[in-house]
Amino acid sequence: MTNTTEASRHFAAKLRFETDPSDVRAAQEAGERFALIDTRGEAAWRQGRAIGAIHLPTAEIAERVARVVEPGTPVVVYCWGPGCNGSTKAALAFSLQGYEVREMIGGFEYWAREGLPVEDDHGDVTRAADPLTAPVDGVSCAC
Template sequence: MSTAVNDTVKDKVGEYLETALGKPVDLAPLPDSTPLNTLGLDSLLTISVLVTLLEDAGVDLGEHADSLVTPSTLGDLYALAGRFLAAPQEQAPAAAAPSAAEPREHDEQLAHYQAKLAYEIDSADLQDALDAGQDLVVVDGRSSESYAAGHIPGAVSIPHRSISQDSLAGLSRAPLYVTYCDGIGCNASTKTAIKLATAGFRVKELIGGLDWWKRDGHPVEGHAAADHTHHAACGC
């Protein structure tokens, strides 16, 4: 790959990373071996960057299934961008032109999965983000009583029923806010996410809530944190 192509590839990768992270990224001094998570990308954001790159390049994901291996370093992203963006004329033409309905269905499917990654996070990725010191705030949207009984360490209690413009006035808009509630049988996290998003905050919802957080072995704080007995009453 020529120097000019290298520069083009790095510029494109830089654009994708800046869009995903919402801030400028200077890749010039970074070696290809730089892990993506040191730049602030968790696995969900990394997959979002990958899908965007492949979409821009018009890649047939069925034909190039090997391209769906999640990159872990800058060099991995450069290789993918160089493969699909730097020399599109070298890609083999499709055997037959798809019908008009096929690309539309494909686009809708990609949009669906991208939306899931953009708006949801699982407990493993949340723990990774917390360990990496990423700028995020975990929000417990349940009642204050449920929060006191047990909550994710460091989470703030913002019961969704109490949310208003006044109650949100003191919150910074810089962090990503991750909302959660009891689990799949509770929708307080969704209601909290809607209210925060309506007020202009960046929000993701924790898949499975506190139930799956505990199931995956992550710690809980509160006066009943060690009590795993199921209670019928929802903390919403």
């Protein structure tokens, strides 16, 4: 196997099992069927979450998943941010329960920093896009 073949397989696998906040938001807006799961604890959930997310902490996935997410529904999981492997642990837990799952890289941090819709226990939270993570005058980075 050549290095380019190995690299192609590696990056294709990453795209099969990972996604990013702007792609998740585009999928929501397109009406794609999936469950967006916030895997953080209760205090983090109350502080703010991606619009449309369902709260299911990682430690509760095995016990509660069938009641929270209809079997056969694709799942996208997120946790705090790139410095946290909570979403990786959650993705593993969902896959062990038989769900098709993708991990949202960047987590809630980059969802919020990109200016995507956030809500908390009081309603919508408006945040400006961070110019270090998203174009301030456009919809996406066009990558």
